[in-house]
Amino acid sequence: MTHISTRDQTQLYVKDWGSGRPVILIHGWPLSADTWDDVAVGLAEAGLRVIAYDRRGFGRSAQPWRGYDYNTLSDDLADVIQATEARDAVLVGFSMGGGEVARYMSRHNGAHVSQAALVASVVPFMLRTDDNRLGVDQAVFDGMAAAMKNDRAKFFTGFFQSFYGQGVLNHAVSDEVVEWSHRLAMMAGLKPTLACAQAFASTDFRPDLPLFRVPTLLIHGTADKIVPIDATARRAAEQIAGATLIEYDGGPHGLLATHKTRVLADLLDFIVR
8 A cells, every 4th residue: 555545535645564553653844754764664673563654735645725734634644544454553743743643632532542652743732822821923933934935945944954953063963864854845835835834833732632541652852943842742741641751851853863763762662661
C-alpha cells in the first residue's frame, strides 16, 4: 500500500514498515513523513510496525483546496488507521502533528489507540489570548503568512535556522539537513502551507485534553523557538491526566534530527516497557 483514499477522496501517501504493534507517526509543518525516517527505522528494527504518512497538501499526498482544519486532518488520521487496520496503536505527533493526535482522541474517541506521544507539539494552544497569556502574539503568525506569500523560499531559509537552533557557533545539524528540510517544505502547495499554519496557530486543543485516556508521553526542547515549551508541553503535562513530560535541556524544535537517538530511545522505553 503506497496511497490510501480518505473519506473525501484525497489521496495520502503512506509508508508501512516492519511488523508488530503499530506506531503511527505524524509529521510536522511544513515537512513530510520522511523527517521521521531515522526514528522510524529504529522502531521497525525493534520489532514494531511503523506507519507514517504525508499530511494532505504536503510531500507526495494530494493537494486539495480544502480540508486543512484539524477536524478534517483528524478524519484523515482515522482513515489511515482504518485502511491499515492498525489496532492497539501508538500515535506519535511531532509539532503540528500533535494537534491531529489531540483532535483524534476527542473527535474519534481515541479508537484503536492505546498510547500517545507528543514531540515538540503545538498542543494545547499556541495563540496568545486573554486566557492564554503564555501564547504567541497573532502578529507573529501574521508576519509569517505575509513573508510566505511574498517569498516562501526565502522565508523557509531563515525558518529552518531557528527550527534546528542553528547559530554562528552552534550547528546542531549539518547544512545538508537544513537544505533537505527546505526542499521538503517546498514540495507542499502554498495553499496548504498557509492554511495549516493558520490551523496550528489558532486551534485551541484545551477541550481535547481530557479525552486523553491512555498513557501519554510529552517530549520537548527547552530552547524551542518555534513552539515555546511554556505555552505548550508544560501546559499539556498539567492538563493530560497522568502524562509524563521529558524536557531536553537546550533542545531546539527539530528534535527528530538534533536529538534523534534520544527521541528513539525515549519512545522505545515508553512503548515497550
